[in-house]
Amino acid sequence: xxxxxxxxxxxxxxxxxxxxxxxxxxxxxxxxxxxxxxxxxxxxxxxxxxxxxxxxxxxxxxxxxxxxxxxxxxxxxxxxxxxxxxxxxxxxxxxxxxxxxxxxxxxxxxxxxxxxxxxxxxxxxxxxxxxxxxxxxxxxxxxxxxxxxxxxxxxxxxxxxxxxxxxx
Amino acid sequence: xxxxxxxxxxxxxxxxxxxxxxxxxxxxxxxxxxxxxxxxxxxxxxxxxxxxxxxxxxxxxxxxxxxxxxxxxxxxxxxxxxxxxxxxxxxxxxxxxxxxxxxxxxxxxxxxxxxxxxxxxxxxxxxxxxxxxxxxxxxxxxxxxxxxxxxxxxxxxxxxxxxxxxxxxxxxxxxxxxxxxxxxxxxxxxxxxxxxxxxxxxxxxxxxxxxxxxxxxxxxxxxxxxxxxxxxxxxxxxxxxxxxxxxxxxxxxxxxxxxxxxxxxxxxxxxxxxxxxxxxxxxxxxxxxxxxxxxxxxxxxxxxxxxxxxxxxxxxxxxxxxxxxxxxxxxxxxxxxxxxxxxxxxxxxxxxxxxxxxxxxxxxxxxxxxxxxxxxxxxxxxxxxxxxxxxxxxxxxxxxxxxxxxxxxxxxxxxxxxxxxxxxxxxxxxxxxxxxxxxxxxxxxxxxxxxxxxxxxxxxxxxxxxxxxxxxxxxxxxxxxxxxxxxx
Numbered sequence: 001x002x003x004x005x006x007x008x009x010x011x012x013x014x015x016x017x018x019x020x021x022x023x024x025x026x027x028x029x030x031x032x033x034x035x036x037x038x039x040x041x042x043x044x045x046x047x048x049x050x051x052x053x054x055x056x057x058x059x060x061x062x063x064x065x066x067x068x069x070x071x072x073x074x075x076x077x078x079x080x081x082x083x084x085x086x087x088x089x090x091x092x093x094x095x096x097x098x099x100x101x102x103x104x105x106x107x108x109x110x111x112x113x114x115x116x117x118x119x120x121x122x123x124x125x126x127x128x129x130x131x132x133x134x135x136x137x138x139x140x141x142x143x144x145x146x147x148x149x150x151x152x153x154x155x156x157x158x159x160x161x162x163x164x165x166x167x168x
Numbered sequence: 169x170x171x172x173x174x175x176x177x178x179x180x181x182x183x184x185x186x187x188x189x190x191x192x193x194x195x196x197x198x199x200x201x202x203x204x205x206x207x208x209x210x211x212x213x214x215x216x217x218x219x220x221x222x223x224x225x226x227x228x229x230x231x232x233x234x235x236x237x238x239x240x241x242x243x244x245x246x247x248x249x250x251x252x253x254x255x256x257x258x259x260x261x262x263x264x265x266x267x268x269x270x271x272x273x274x275x276x277x278x279x280x281x282x283x284x285x286x287x288x289x290x291x292x293x294x295x296x297x298x299x300x301x302x303x304x305x306x307x308x309x310x311x312x313x314x315x316x317x318x319x320x321x322x323x324x325x326x327x328x329x330x331x332x333x334x335x336x337x338x339x340x341x342x343x344x345x346x347x348x349x350x351x352x353x354x355x356x357x358x359x360x361x362x363x364x365x366x367x368x369x370x371x372x373x374x375x376x377x378x379x380x381x382x383x384x385x386x387x388x389x390x391x392x393x394x395x396x397x398x399x400x401x402x403x404x405x406x407x408x409x410x411x412x413x414x415x416x417x418x419x420x421x422x423x424x425x426x427x428x429x430x431x432x433x434x435x436x437x438x439x440x441x442x443x444x445x446x447x448x449x450x451x452x453x454x455x456x457x458x459x460x461x462x463x464x465x466x467x468x469x470x471x472x473x474x475x476x477x478x479x480x481x482x483x484x485x486x487x488x489x490x491x492x493x494x495x496x497x498x499x500x501x502x503x504x505x506x507x508x509x510x511x512x513x514x515x516x517x518x519x520x521x522x523x524x525x526x527x528x529x530x531x532x533x534x535x536x537x538x539x540x541x542x543x544x545x546x547x548x549x550x551x552x553x554x555x556x557x558x559x560x561x562x563x564x565x566x567x568x569x570x571x572x573x574x575x576x577x578x579x580x581x582x583x584x585x586x587x588x589x590x591x592x593x594x595x596x597x598x599x600x601x602x603x604x605x606x607x608x609x610x611x612x613x614x615x616x617x618x619x620x621x622x623x624x625x626x627x628x629x630x631x632x633x634x635x636x637x638x639x640x641x642x643x644x645x646x647x648x649x650x651x652x653x654x655x656x
Contacts, residue, residue, distance in 0.1 A: 103377050107353040138237045139300050142292060145187055146308045149285030152194060153315035156278045 005045055012038040025071055033064035050125040176236035179243045182224040182251065183291050189217030190284045197277045205273045211266060214280050218259045225252050239361050240301050242431075246499065247295040250427040253506050254294070257419030258287045260514040260630070265412035267618055268521045275319055283416055285312045290424035299348050299358040302428060306344070306388060309421055310337045316416065317409045329408025336391065336401040344388025350381035360435055368439040379446050382436075386450070389432070392425035393484045396457040403465070406477030411524060414473060415517035418480040423506050426487050430499055433491050444494075452492050452583055458485030459590045466597050472520050472530045475597055476513075479556065482590060483509055489587055490571040493578040501570035504644055508555070508563040508637055515552045515630040519545055522618040535601050537610025542619050546605045548631040553598040555634045558591045563637035570645075 015038060018031035036059045043052035132140055177184075192213060200207055225248050233244035265271050265279050289308025296302040314337065318330025352358055354374050355366050370378065387398060394402040406414045437447045462482030469475040487509075490502040523538075524530040539546035555564035568591060575584040637644060 103350065103380075104353075106373060106377060107350070135238050136240075136300065138240055139304050142288075142301075142304050142308070145190070145285070145288060146304070146311065148194075149190065149282060149288075149308070149312055152278060152281050152285075153312055156275060156282070157315055157318065157321070 005042070008038050008041045008045065012042065026068070029064060029067045029071060032067065033060050036060040036064060050128065176234065176243075179228060179231060179234065179236055180241070182221045182228065182255075183288060185217065185221045185224055186284060186288050186291070189214070189221070190281060190288065192217070193277070193281050193284065197281065200277075202274070207277060210277055210280070211262070214262055214284070215259070217284075218255055218262070222252060222255050222259075225255065235297055235361065239359050240298050241292075241295045242297040243295060246430070246503065247427065249503050250294045250423055250506065251291050253423050253510050254287055254290045254420045257416065257423070257510055257514065258283055260510075260518070261412050261416035261419070263626070264415055264514075264518055264521055267623065268410075268412050269525050270410035270521070271319060271412060272321075279316070279319060279412065282312050282316055283420075286316070286416070286420055290420050293424040294427040296428060296431075297360045299352065299360075303341075303345065303348070305424070305428070306341065306392065309392065309424060310341065313337075313417065313421060316413045317405050319413060320410050323408075325408040326410065327408075329405040332401050332408075333405050336398075340387050340391035340398060343384050347381045347384025347387070351378060351385060354378045354381070360431075364435055364438075367436055367443070368441070375442055379443060382443075382447065383450070385432075389425055389429050390454070392421050393429065393488070394422070394481050395454050395484055395488060396461050396481075397454070399458070399461070399481050402481060403474055403477045406480075407471060407474045411473065411517065411521045411530075414477065415514065415521070418476065418513055418517075419510055422480065422484055423510075426484065426502065426506065429488070430491060430502060433494065434499065437494065448492055448494065451488060452580070455485050455488035455492065456583060456586045458482065458488065459586060460485075463590045463593045467593070469597070470531050472532060472535070472601065473524070475532075476516060476520070479594065479597070480513065482594065483556075486568065486571060486587060486590075489580075489583050490574055492580055492583060493574045495574070495578065497574045497577065498571075500645060501567070501574050504570055504637075504641065505567040507644060508567045508634065511630055511633045511637070512552050512555050512564060515548060515627055515634065516556070518623075518627050518630065519549050519552075522616060522623065525618055526614070526616045532600060532604055535604045536608045538605040540610045541613060542616070542624075544624055545619060545627065548627055549605060550602050551631055551634055553602050555638070557595045557598045559595075561635075561638045563634050563641065566638050566641045 012035055015031045015035040019028050019035060022028045022031060037056060040052045040055035040060065043055055193210065196210055196213060197207075200210070228243060229245055229248045229252075231243060233242065235242050261283060262280055265276060265283075271279050286309055289305050289310075289312065291305075292301060293305030293309060296305050314330055314334045317333045318327050320326035348358075351363075354370070354377055355363050357363055357366070367378075391398040391401075406417060409417065433447065433451070437444045459482045462478050462480075462485060466475050466478035466482070469478065483505075487502050487505050490498045490505065492498070520530060523534050527534045535549070538549070551562060555562035558564045558568040560566075568587070572584055572587060575581075575587070
């Protein structure tokens with residue numbers, strides 16, 4: 001099992017790097033998709049089958065595909081790749097990455113035992129939904145309200161059949 | 169567990185009423201034929217629903233502060249007062265959308281439905297007591313606002329405003345989530361009530377991590393308030409959006425953002441230490457910048473709507489200044505400022521909206537000689553502009569004076585001086601309208617059809633509080649006195 005874990009971790013990082021450094025947008029999108037799938041694999045290895053399925057379905061299946069759709073809609077040939085790399089940009093990037101890395105390392109190193117998480121076992125789905133329908137019921141319901149209003153909003157934006165006389 | 173969860177649902181009636189209202193409006197809208205432009209029952213239902221919500225909030229105002237739904241929501245006088253301001257603002261914006269031509273006839277009912285949705289988001293935000301509720305509130309508020317901004321679909325500027333709003337909003341929400349996850353990583357909980365106990369006991373290295381995290385967290389809130397480093401979207405969105413939407417934007421999301429900023433500041437930064445010093449320093453600098461940039465940019469505007477957009481940025485800066493003192497006087501003066509800001513803004517936008525409808529643009533010159541045609545309206549506009557500047561005896565003066573008093577009592581002299589200077593600068597552009605209306609001869613004597621008896625009465629009724637709050641302000645301050653209880 002250890003081997004699979006290490007392989008997934010290495011693949012995730014490799015694909016993430018490819019996402020950032022690839023010069024072709026399509027390859028970036030594909031690498032992003034693979035990163036998300038690999039993270040789904042890590043969830044599976046940790047024992048949370050449900051979370052891994054959701055990760056693949058929603059993040060890899062829907063979100064990454066949306067990226068590809070947008071790329072198809074935009075004529076990428078028209079916009080040449082912005083490959084100029086200034087020194088300041090590079091320094092800022094490296095600094096930000098190092099700081100983020102340091103902060104994450106600090107948090108993980110010191111807090112790994114104190115954070116209580118839902119026990120990731122076979123019953124993880126049951127535990128998740130127990131929480132969802134008791135402690136976090138109100139956020140769940142409010143999200144449905146948001147979605148309902150968003151449906152109206154989407155119809156408003158997308159419906160193009162009506163004549164809009166507006167102001168004369 | 170399950171029963172205690174619902175035990176306090178009686179305190180959540182206002183929000184539930186609004187949800188029912190929104191769903192009811194969606195159904196009601198579907199019963200009308202597309203050809204029916206005048207939809208009396210639709211508006212009557214909206215007014216009744218909003219009025220019922222307001223009354224339910226009034227009942228809640230007497231309740232002691234308490235948290236409901238396993239600590240995820242706080243019901244206290246402060247949040248209730250902020251919610252009342254938002255409900256009144258929505259009420260004003262809905263009637264304005266009915267009489268204004270800036271919104272297409274076929275989309276007027278959708279405007280009402282979506283703005284009720286935004287109001288729900290604002291109310292969640294005002295009483296959020298954990299990170300999850302806060303995020304859901306901000307998203308409800310934002311996602312629906314994007315659509316409101318691009319409601320004039322055939323107008324390029326409106327579509328541009330919507331797109332800009334989406335892009336800025338998406339990025340700032342992402343940054344805020346990043347900050348929140350770091351805060352969670354350090355503190356180990358998303359409940360505000362548990363965070364308060366953990367925060368004062370943090371070790372030095374944890375404080376070093378959590379301070380930048382709070383900075384990232386602030387980006388999301390600052391974006392909603394449109395304070396200075398994150399204000400770039402605001403004038404373009406305000407100008408591009410249809411006028412009733414602009415009126416709505418300058419009240420509901422802004423008040424909701426201020427409410428959540430007050431709650432976060434008072435809860436997490438009450439104890440002395442490096443965190444408090446850092447946060448107060450951040451707030452002072454941003455508040456000073458917000459006031460100054462808003463006012464200075466407003467000077468050169470030709471469009472009154474854009475001028476009001478910049479002025480609303482600077483008013484947000486003044487409200488933030490009240491927060492720097494970290495005391496109940498500050499919170500009370502912010503609540504009072506919010507109330508007066510509501511009436512001044514709504515009245516100004518009503519008059520502007522009606523004038524703009526007549527001439528199809530909103531340049532300053534359109535107000536020339538208004539007093540010779542509609543003396544009552546010109547006087548009301550003058551009162552509102554005086555009050556926005558902060559000239560006694562109007563309520564704007566008392567509101568600014570309260571914040572100044574709070575600042576000076578805690579020895580924040582620099583911020584107090586900046587506030588004073590900004591009032592002087594703002595006089596230039598506010599009084600420009602007054603000069604045009606009163607001292608210049610009119611160019612023509614066209615009548616403006618929407619300045620009928622009813623609308624003049626409504627505008628006058630909205631201006632009356634601007635005068636009376638300036639004189640009988642003690643009463644309102646007494647009302648706001650309970651607003652500090654939530655801190656513990």
